[in-house]
Amino acid sequence: MLRTSKLLLPLLAVGVVAGVIGVWDRFATGERALALGSYVPWGMWIGLYVYLVGVSGGAFLVAFLHNTLGIAALARPARYAVPISLVTLGAGLFLVMLDLGRVDRVYELFTRTSFSSVLGAMIWVYTIYGVVLLAMLVALARGWTAQLPWLALSGMVLVVTFGGGEGALFGVVAAKSVWSSAILPVRFLLSAAAAGLALVALATALFHRGPIDAEDQAARSLLRRGIVLALGGFVVVEFAELSIAMYSRIPAVVEAHRLILFGPYWWMFWVVQLGLGIVLPLALLWRSRPGSVRLGAAATAVVVGLAGAKQNIVLPGLAIPEMKGLPEAFVDPRLTTAYFPGSTEWLVAVGVIAAAALVFILAVEFVPFLRPAVERKVAQ
Amino acid sequence: MAPTTSQRLNRRITRRRALGLAATASALATIPIAAPADAATRATPLPALPDRPSNVLIRMQGELQRALQKPIEERRWAMAIDLSKCIGCSACTIACVAENRLPPGVVYRPVIEETLGTYPHVSRKFTPRPCMQCDEPPCVPVCPVSATYARPDGIVAIDYDACIGCRYCVTACPYGARTADFGGAYSEGTPAVQPYDTGKSHEYSKTRERAEGASPIGNVRKCHFCIHRVEAGMLPACVTTCIGGATFFGDVNDHESLIHELAGRPTVSRLKEELGTKPKVFYVS
Numbered sequence: 001m002l003r004t005s006k007l008l009l010p011l012l013a014v015g016v017v018a019g020v021i022g023v024w025d026r027f028a029t030g031e032r033a034l035a036l037g038s039y040v041p042w043g044m045w046i047g048l049y050v051y052l053v054g055v056s057g058g059a060f061l062v063a064f065l066h067n068t069l070g071i072a073a074l075a076r077p078a079r080y081a082v083p084i085s086l087v088t089l090g091a092g093l094f095l096v097m098l099d100l101g102r103v104d105r106v107y108e109l110f111t112r113t114s115f116s117s118v119l120g121a122m123i124w125v126y127t128i129y130g131v132v133l134l135a136m137l138v139a140l141a142r143g144w145t146a147q148l149p150w151l152a153l154s155g156m157v158l159v160v161t162f163g164g165g166e167g168a169l170f171g172v173v174a175a176k177s178v179w180s181s182a183i184l185p186v187r188f189l190l191s192a193a194a195a196g197l198a199l200v201a202l203a204t205a206l207f208h209r210g211p212i213d214a215e216d217q218a219a220r221s222l223l224r225r226g227i228v229l230a231l232g233g234f235v236v237v238e239f240a241e242l243s244i245a246m247y248s249r250i251p252a253v254v255e256a257h258r259l260i261l262f263g264p265y266w267w268m269f270w271v272v273q274l275g276l277g278i279v280l281p282l283a284l285l286w287r288s289r290p291g292s293v294r295l296g297a298a299a300t301a302v303v304v305g306l307a308g309a310k311q312n313i314v315l316p317g318l319a320i321p322e323m324k325g326l327p328e329a330f331v332d333p334r335l336t337t338a339y340f341p342g343s344t345e346w347l348v349a350v351g352v353i354a355a356a357a358l359v360f361i362l363a364v365e366f367v368p369f370l371r372p373a374v375e376r377k378v379a380q
Numbered sequence: 381m382a383p384t385t386s387q388r389l390n391r392r393i394t395r396r397r398a399l400g401l402a403a404t405a406s407a408l409a410t411i412p413i414a415a416p417a418d419a420a421t422r423a424t425p426l427p428a429l430p431d432r433p434s435n436v437l438i439r440m441q442g443e444l445q446r447a448l449q450k451p452i453e454e455r456r457w458a459m460a461i462d463l464s465k466c467i468g469c470s471a472c473t474i475a476c477v478a479e480n481r482l483p484p485g486v487v488y489r490p491v492i493e494e495t496l497g498t499y500p501h502v503s504r505k506f507t508p509r510p511c512m513q514c515d516e517p518p519c520v521p522v523c524p525v526s527a528t529y530a531r532p533d534g535i536v537a538i539d540y541d542a543c544i545g546c547r548y549c550v551t552a553c554p555y556g557a558r559t560a561d562f563g564g565a566y567s568e569g570t571p572a573v574q575p576y577d578t579g580k581s582h583e584y585s586k587t588r589e590r591a592e593g594a595s596p597i598g599n600v601r602k603c604h605f606c607i608h609r610v611e612a613g614m615l616p617a618c619v620t621t622c623i624g625g626a627t628f629f630g631d632v633n634d635h636e637s638l639i640h641e642l643a644g645r646p647t648v649s650r651l652k653e654e655l656g657t658k659p660k661v662f663y664v665s
Contacts, residue, residue, distance in 0.1 A: 031545075031562040031598060038485060038559035041547035101545015101560060101598030108525045108544055119548055120524030174655065175518060175554035322556030323509065323651075325492040330473065334485030334562060 004206050005361050012358040019351010025344045026098055035342035037334035039327060040318045044311065044341040045095045048349055050166045051195070051310040052092030052356075053126070054188060055303075057159035058196015058230075059084040060152075062223075063136065064159075067152035073218035080203040082140065083363045083370055086133045088199070091356035093126060098348060118169045122162055129158040141369045163189045170313065178245070178256035178317040187237045191306050194230035197223055198281070198302035205296035207364055209371075212292070220295055224285050227302060231278055234306075252320065260316045268308050277305015315339060437620065439638055440630055445613050447631035453532040457605050458632035458660040459616075460642040461508055465626035468493055468506035472618035472627060479606060479617035481581035481590065484564040488557075488603035489618055508627070510618065511536060511557040511603035512651060512659030519549035519558060528600075534660055535607050537584060540595035549600055554652050555659075563597040582608045605629065632660065 025033050036043050059081045065071045066078035097106055110127075114120045132155040139147045167185030174180045201223040208216065245257045260269050284290065284298035319337045321327050327336050341349070363370050447455050468491055476482070476489045494505040517536045520528055527542035528549055550558045565577035578590045585608040588595065606616035610629075614620075619629045630639030642648065643662045650659045 030592070031560075032564060032568075034562070036560075036562070038550060039556060041550040041560055099546075101547070101562075101600070102543065102595070104593075105525075105542075105544045108542065112525045112542065114521075114524055114526040116521040117524040117548070119522070119546065123524065172522070173518075173552050175552055318551065322554055323492060325494055326490065326509070326556050329490035329492045329509070330487040332485045332487070334564070335487065335559070 001365055002207060002209065005365055008361060012354045015350050015354025016358060018347045019355060022344050022347025022351055026348060031101055033342065033344040035339060035345060037336055039321060039335060039337045040339040042314055042318060043339055044345050044349055045099045047311040047314040049092045049096040051307050052088045054163060054166060054192030055195045055199055056085040056089040056092065057163045058192040059088065059200050060155055060159050061193055061196055062200045064152045064156040067148040073215060073222055076215065077200045077204050077219050077223060079370055080364065081200050082133060082136050083360055084199055084203060087356040087360045089130060091352045095352055118165055118172055122165050122169065125158055125162045125165065129155060129162065132158060163192050175322065176317045177253045181241060183237055183241055187241065190230055190234040190237055191309055194227055194234055195303055195306040197226045197230060198299040201227065201295055202299035202303060205292045205299065208292065217289060220290060221288060224290055228282065228285055231282060235278060256316050256320050259319055260312055268312055272305055272308030273312055276301045277309055436625060436638060440615055440628060443630045443634060443637045444610065444615060447634055448613060454633060455533040455631045456633040457533055457535055457610065458639050458643060458662065459510060459605065460628040460639055460662040460664055462626045462664045463505065463507065464665055465624040466506040466508060467624045468504065469623050471621045471623050472508055475617040475621035480583055481579050483561060484566055486559045486561050486601050509555060509557065510661060512555055512657065512661045513605065515658035515660065516656060518552045518554060518657060522548045522552045524548065535604055537604055538600060538602060540599050543599040545598040545600065547600060554655055554657065558600050558602045561596050561599055561601050584608060585611060
């Protein structure tokens, strides 16, 4: 077992225990344990759900580039991409399931789906995508290389569908001026690509066995370029969104964006999203041929920073009351636009992410076909 | 300065009218509140009403009974609120909470208060905000399981037995008219949960005990114009309890009705009309 794995596993186990406590609390006390209300009905879990599912799609991009487009240099990271996609998809969907007021009726999403709802349609896309991922795992295990290009292609079509669909999930809500934007699906796709590529790069840097050879360098160089390109695109779209909104001078639109930039959680935009998610990784990846430490640090910064970016879409959109004076009209802790995640939300969030990471590490440590071929030899 | 005779007379008339309205309201409000519209209730004959009532509540009650004779798809329930008459007492809000057994954090009809102008020309504006029962409701298409839907009579309803509590509709409502039931109780944290927290509700003409794990806990909830009362021949609770006589209700498809008359006034407005949601709550000023 790698030293990194030995170091991470106990920490992740603690995280999972915290998550179990959180999940127990969620079921024992119902939704009363959540800090949500009717004016902020979605919180950290929804922000993380859209982020993790997006990361799943972004990571899958690596599998697609290798298996379908035949980019040989990505052969090693592509092995990590499929399990990463699977665990992040599972983590995201588990969070959104826990967020339901009636978890016992989750099956209704399949039995009485309304396809006029973006959310209703997405459930089926996620499900088919999950099946494709499982099929890819089977194909990798059995060595069915002929099936991989088609599976990766169909998976990529689904990734683009739900990646953009997540943006549409918010974009179609005309009631929220900050969400109602046609560019939102593009923004979601670009941030998903950047975060997904970054997570694969992080796994490549952390779980590499043996000396770094020319193929590793080529893979890292491609991942580096991919991350920089996706981040660059994300910055352009983000700037377009913010500048157009601020120049519009429409108070409802400006107010929400002003909240993002200068509200109580200003640090989420300037420090986490911009500083950690964009500026720091771009600075670290500016030079070509990044080493394991530089690549790992840059990838971690992207993964954390862009998680903040998703929270910055969900929460400020809800922080502006639909009607002026509404939160004051009937005073109740659940009828306010102020929100900060409660302890249950934190515990579950930490636990779910820890569980996803734990499953991935155990998979790459103990499931030989999930390791790049060259590393299997080193491990032996 | 002492009031003049005419001022005293006006005040007396106003007081008399107010007392009259309050008496009528209490009489209407005591008609079995929250009785489900089951066969037994419908079989009970309602009191005969005068042909030409001078009181708007009596008139609306008669029009309501007339509308109930029509097939459901020919009715179009609507509400009008005269903002010049609303005094911001929140009686409608409280009546709604009592009628629908709303738990903490769930409100169907808050009254939004605003201060207009600057000294010395200052006034208060009160805007009750029920569900708008939009003809083009943005909350309906977003529901992933079709648990929220528009009834043939125009009421936007929620099927509590189908709602999964995803709260997507809450985000989609431009009026903030939907609230989520997180399962709270007013007597939570006290030695015992009190009966007023566990009492039966009759929303959508279905009697429900409030219990852990049972709907509507975990569901999204909203104003439904007290459709359980309406279908039993009674006006919504907010209408009968409005002290200022500011809230009107009826079938807007009935051209002889008061609601049709009010909805056609040139001074009428609807909230966020520019969105094209076609609300069926008309504000008269």
